[in-house]
Amino acid sequence: MITAKRLFGINAFAAWFGYGVAEVANIFHLVPSSEPYVADTHMFGGSAAGLAGAIGRVFDSHGYFTTWSNILVAITLTVLYQHPTVRTSMRDWLRNSALLMITMTFVLYNLLLAPYAKVESFHIVTNLLTHYITPLVTIAVWVAAGPRGRFRFSHTFTVFIVPIGYLAYT
Secondary structure: OOOHHHHHHHHHHHHHHHHHHHHHHHHOOOOOOOOOOOOEEEOOEEEOOHHHHHHHHHHHHOOOHHHHHHHHHHHHHHHHHHOOOOOOHHHHHHHHHHHHHHHHHHHHHHHHHHHHOOOOOHHHHHHHHHHHHHHHHHHHHHHHHOOOOOOOOOHHHHOOHHHHHHHHHO
């Protein structure tokens, strides 16, 4: 039987791997614009092609809710992996926030964005990792290993702190 600690580690690895592959694709511009010699335009403006626009593309990628939710899952599950039996209010809040955000990522992407997304090149891999694998693994690990029963009424509003921070950033 797989232990909770091992499941937390697998989940953390999936989240860090998806985030890392997406950032490598951004930094090295592995999905160039379909029109040659045109700078890519993203959420925060344009980015030069190649490594010259790497910093701009990294900032752009952090303008997506998907990125924020995958990072929060990666951090939270890494903490749970390192000390699976330690229980604190902060850990409970992190777990609840990460679970909420990654579930929102999965549901909203599939309902609103996936039907219109033009996924190509390395984005096929990063899209699969960040919109499907990490969310489904996170939900499955929560069902299988928890920790459950740690949602307090006070978390009802505080789990929205990170999503509100995302809105302020964007």
